Amino acid sequence: MALAAAGAVWKVTAATTDDDLQSLVDGLVDGGYPAAVATRTDADGTAHEVRAGVGDLASRVPVPADGEVRIGSASKTFTAAVVLQLVEEGSVDLDTPIDHYLPGVVTGPSVEPSAITVRQLLQHTSGLPEYADLIAADAFAVRNTYRSPRSMLDIAAQRPVSFAAGERYEYSNTGYLVLGLLVEAISERPLFEQIDTRIVAPLGLEHTYLPTQGEREIRDSHPKGYHVDTGGDLRDISQADPSWTWAAGAMVSTPSELNGFMRALLNGELLGQATMKQMLTGVPTGEELLPGSQYGLGIESTELSCGTAWGHSGDIPGFQTRNAVAADGTAFTVTVTALPWAIFDGPDDELLKRYLVVIDTIDTALCDPASRP
Numbered sequence: 001m002a003l004a005a006a007g008a009v010w011k012v013t014a015a016t017t018d019d020d021l022q023s024l025v026d027g028l029v030d031g032g033y034p035a036a037v038a039t040r041t042d043a044d045g046t047a048h049e050v051r052a053g054v055g056d057l058a059s060r061v062p063v064p065a066d067g068e069v070r071i072g073s074a075s076k077t078f079t080a081a082v083v084l085q086l087v088e089e090g091s092v093d094l095d096t097p098i099d100h101y102l103p104g105v106v107t108g109p110s111v112e113p114s115a116i117t118v119r120q121l122l123q124h125t126s127g128l129p130e131y132a133d134l135i136a137a138d139a140f141a142v143r144n145t146y147r148s149p150r151s152m153l154d155i156a157a158q159r160p161v162s163f164a165a166g167e168r169y170e171y172s173n174t175g176y177l178v179l180g181l182l183v184e185a186i187s188e189r190p191l192f193e194q195i196d197t198r199i200v201a202p203l204g205l206e207h208t209y210l211p212t213q214g215e216r217e218i219r220d221s222h223p224k225g226y227h228v229d230t231g232g233d234l235r236d237i238s239q240a241d242p243s244w245t246w247a248a249g250a251m252v253s254t255p256s257e258l259n260g261f262m263r264a265l266l267n268g269e270l271l272g273q274a275t276m277k278q279m280l281t282g283v284p285t286g287e288e289l290l291p292g293s294q295y296g297l298g299i300e301s302t303e304l305s306c307g308t309a310w311g312h313s314g315d316i317p318g319f320q321t322r323n324a325v326a327a328d329g330t331a332f333t334v335t336v337t338a339l340p341w342a343i344f345d346g347p348d349d350e351l352l353k354r355y356l357v358v359i360d361t362i363d364t365a366l367c368d369p370a371s372r373p
Contacts, residue, residue, distance in 0.1 A: 072314025080298020108157030180247025225318020
């Protein structure tokens with residue numbers, strides 16, 4: 001990799017067999033997830049694809065190999081990469097207030113759009129309040145509802161800012177809606193097209209896309225994703241309009257193609273070295289699930305037993321995705337077909353374990369056992 005984490009010492013993957021990887025996904029299904037699909041892509045580009053569980057709880061059909069899944073907030077890295085390409089082209093400046101590019105778009109109680117920069121939006125330090133919980137509390141009630149980005153910003157504007165811009169980190173999907181609008185305003189083209197033209201097509205990704213307006217079906221072979229309804233029943237939610245999360249989390253990909261994108265990004269194929277240095281300059285997140293993690297510009301670090309890796313997680317009703325790329329270029333992505341709280345209703349500490357069991361597969365897949373404490 002051209003941009004290996006500074007000071008990282010890696011003992012990675014050579015001793016990890018396909019049987020080891022299969023055991024990882026088998027364990028996730030044993031833990032209650034309907035299905036799990038994963039791919040480890042070695043530094044030389046060799047892909048190891050594994051799967052477990054069933055693609056449909058009703059018919060019990062097998063999980064499709066490397067099937068398409070909704071990747072949730074891993075979409076943010078695609079949006080960020082497009083914004084940073086615009087920065088490199090001189091159309092956007094990271095430290096210019098967003099109000100310069102989108103006058104009057106960012107509003108709400110105590111919001112000062114002239115104080116919020118593009119960099120702060122990318123890094124979740126803008127202070128803009130979250131909107132997603134106000135929309136997706138009942139995922140089945142809104143699964144067929146189309147929402148425009150501007151209408152979602154109106155919902156966010158019902159809340160005051162969380163803090164003054166630049167004061168600290170707090171994860172917020174709202175900022176990425178604004179960034180999607182920034183891309184469209186500068187390019188004068190739709191975001192889905194910019195992602196396809198600038199990233200997907202050049203990398204030859206055939207199953208990676210931002211759904212177009214009104215699109216609800218996952219286009220190609222995929223495992224069904226499941227979510228719990230208000231009555232407590234686990235139901236298929238694969239067909240749904242993801243417009244409510246748009247630039248922040250609506251994309252579809254496969255584990256192998258997400259690996260391909262992240263490897264290309266970190267290897268300098270999409271952005272120049274100076275830009276990547278800024279992208280990988282992070283702020284502490286304080287995340288309980290990822291101790292020691294930092295958030296850069298649309299990408300987050302994970303502290304593994306063998307060093308620092310970079311990637312981006314993604315949760316959306318029906319799918320939970322975790323991924324990371326090691327300093328040597330080895331990548332791992334795993335997706336399970338339900339969120340933890342959809343399959344488990346119990347104490348918070350036990351729910352936390354169901355998150356951690358997915359996250360921990362990254363360390364097992366990327367780190368040689370000899371490097372672990």
